[in-house]
Amino acid sequence: MSLERPIPPDPYALLPAVGSMTLTSDDVSDGEQLAKDFISTDAGGSNLSPQLSWSGAPDGTRSYAVTCFDPDAPTPSGFWHWVVVDLPATATSLARGAGLPYPAFAVRNDAGTTEYFGAAPPQGDMPHRYFFVVHAVDVETLGVDGDASPAVVSFNLALHTLARGLVVPVYSH
Secondary structure, eight states: OOOOOOOOOOGGGGSOOOEEOEEEOSSOOTTOBOOGGGBOGGGTSOOOOOOEEEEOOOTTOOEEEEEEEETTSSSTTOEEEEEEEEEETTOOEEOTTOOOOTTOEEOOOTTSOSSOOOBOOOTTOOOEEOEEEEEEESSSOOSOOTTOOHHHHHHHHHHHEEEEEEEOOEEOO
């Protein structure tokens, strides 16, 4: 079985257009290979979430969500590594390996945990893209709980996102 397959499009380009904001990181950069700290322990890494900072949210922002999605996973639905919701509108960053400020929480990712799950593509697979995204949201809470799936959170984000910023590093081994 060959793991070669077409590269899926940018998943956010398929959603309704929203404003843009700036997302930066001391730890990850567009198109750059993820460091070992941000790789899954299953793949020999430290499983730490990267430092992220954002700015330029539009008026009306009442909370944020932060997600990490791999559209290149060998599944029809990609792989959600991290889905954080209800970050307060006063938040402008998350530290490396961050705990979450109240009332923010993470829903279960595709690895079955609520923690950040680092990159772990199949050995020899094409380089995977990891879309770290901050979403400026027009409501204080998305109205989901910890049992919500990443797909349900994404649906709610599509209805409530005012702007988003992306940083997209890659990883392969």
